Amino acid sequence: MALEAGLLEILACPACHSALKEQDGAQDTEGTELVCTGQECALAYPVRDGIPVLLVDEARRPL
Numbered sequence: 001m002a003l004e005a006g007l008l009e010i011l012a013c014p015a016c017h018s019a020l021k022e023q024d025g026a027q028d029t030e031g032t033e034l035v036c037t038g039q040e041c042a043l044a045y046p047v048r049d050g051i052p053v054l055l056v057d058e059a060r061r062p063l
């Protein structure tokens, strides 16, 4: 399910305020994630029913 056009441009990582990029998620996710472009942060936020869940508590942390 694609995100609404332009949505990524107004969203930012709630942890570090870097831009987010859309990417295919891991196998245990629902398909798409929004990944923080901040190099020190890089949290991956789930997208549920086409709605980004921008909560640090819900984010997948990088290894």
Ligand SMILES: [Zn+2]
Residues within 6 Å of the ligand: 013, 014, 015, 016, 017, 018, 036, 037, 038, 041, 042, 043
């Ligand atoms: Zn971030």
